Amino acid sequence: MNQTKYSDRQVPSISLADFENRIDEITTQLVDASENVGFFCLTDHGITREQVDTIFDNSAAFFSLPDETKAQVPFSATHNAGWEKNAQIRPSTGAADQKESYQMQFGANMKGRWLDEETLPGFRTQALDFMRLAQTVSEKLMICFARGLGFPDNYFIDAHDISEPDSQTVGRLLHYFPTPETNDGVIRHRAGAHCDWDFVTLLFQKAGQSGLEICPGREATSKFGVSDIWTKVEPDPESNSIICNIGDLLMSWSDDRFKSTLHRVKAPCEPGDFYGERYSIAFFNQPRKSAKIQGPNRKYPMLTGEEFTRNAMQRNFKAVLEAKEKKEGERLAALQGPPAVSSVVSVGA
Ligand SMILES: O=C(O)CCC(=O)C(=O)O
Numbered sequence: 461m462n463q464t465k466y467s468d469r470q471v472p473s474i475s476l477a478d479f480e481n482r483i484d485e486i487t488t489q490l491v492d493a494s495e496n497v498g499f500f501c502l503t504d505h506g507i508t509r510e511q512v513d514t515i516f517d518n519s520a521a522f523f524s525l526p527d528e529t530k531a532q533v534p535f536s537a538t539h540n541a542g543w544e545k546n547a548q549i550r551p552s553t554g555a556a557d558q559k560e561s562y563q564m565q566f567g568a569n570m571k572g573r574w575l576d577e578e579t580l581p582g583f584r585t586q587a588l589d590f591m592r593l594a595q596t597v598s599e600k601l602m603i604c605f606a607r608g609l610g611f612p613d614n615y616f617i618d619a620h621d622i623s624e625p626d627s628q629t630v631g632r633l634l635h636y637f638p639t640p641e642t643n644d645g646v647i648r649h650r651a652g653a654h655c656d657w658d659f660v661t662l663l664f665q666k667a668g669q670s671g672l673e674i675c676p677g678r679e680a681t682s683k684f685g686v687s688d689i690w691t692k693v694e695p696d697p698e699s700n701s702i703i704c705n706i707g708d709l710l711m712s713w714s715d716d717r718f719k720s721t722l723h724r725v726k727a728p729c730e731p732g733d734f735y736g737e738r739y740s741i742a743f744f745n746q747p748r749k750s751a752k753i754q755g756p757n758r759k760y761p762m763l764t765g766e767e768f769t770r771n772a773m774q775r776n777f778k779a780v781l782e783a784k785e786k787k788e789g790e791r792l793a794a795l796q797g798p799p800a801v802s803s804v805v806s807v808g809a
Pocket residue numbers: 632634651656663665672723724725740741742808809
């Protein structure tokens with residue numbers, strides 16, 4: 461395997477301190493980061509280290525439950541919510557990520573996808589409390605993005621209203637399994653290269669559990685940045701910062717002015733890589749189903765939030781199926797036997 465090429469690109473750091481008085485200054489910084497990098501680091505965001513630790517404790521408690529218990533709240537591709545294990549096949553790899561994840565929402569999509577209180581006392585309340593904190597931070601970003609694009613301040617906040625039953629915003633707990641350090645010839649993927657399809661993602665990492673890498677979209681020369689130059693984004697417990705990235709939705713809503721950026725959690729395979737168990741938490745800002753999505757210059761036809769999300773899910777699902785079909789075609793060509801039946805799921809931002 462060729463060695464991964466790296467460079468130390470600067471991920472801009474943006475402080476939300478004294479937000480009310482600094483909105484315009486923060487807007488300028490956010491617009492610059494969104495136009496040029498697609499990733500930025502938020503500090504002074506108001507979520508304390510203890511609050512982040514608490515949700516990571518809840519995440520560990522959830523994932524330590526037996527699979528049969530977690531399977532009571534299975535992932536649904538229609539609702540983009542629930543638990544999956546070793547089931548997310550990324551178009552960039554055509555193979556399942558070696559991880560499990562649990563996606564939670566505020567609205568009707570979550571019906572029947574919470575474990576009961578006896579199984580995991582306090583979990584639901586604390587998870588929703590944390591998601592509300594992430595929403596509060598997100599709404600500050602939304603005001604800035606609205607100003608940057610010439611929309612009224614509340615424009616994106618209304619389109620992402622989590623108190624409405626058609627909210628599609630997702631809090632995602634992720635748990636990557638330890639990877640054997642011996643070279644056993646098996647190629648494993650943690651989170652294959654992808655762009656998120658949401659508005660903006662807030663990512664919480666744990667100290668020492670590295671692996672997140674980015675390849676800014678304007679610099680990637682291949683669809684999934686396979687042999688491109690990547691940049692490691694290390695967790696920074698000192699600053700308690702949140703890593704944020706622009707998703708496809710905001711890219712489209714800004715008429716491509718802001719860039720959705722390729723990223724991955726690298727499958728460890730080179731010296732210095734982190735092979736241990738890894739936990740992370742992502743908060744994907746998704747539009748209400750009824751939101752109307754169109755950029756200021758109307759570059760793309762108007763879509764509802766429901767249509768945008770459905771298209772994104774289908775795009776991923778289609779690419780996965782095509783990858784599977786291609787593989788199967790190759791297998792059949794070699795074997796000349798009957799086709800095998802298999803099932804796949806597509807999940808994520
Ligand atoms: O686990 C991470 O650090 C990143 C996860 C991610 O990119 C995703 O779930 O979309």
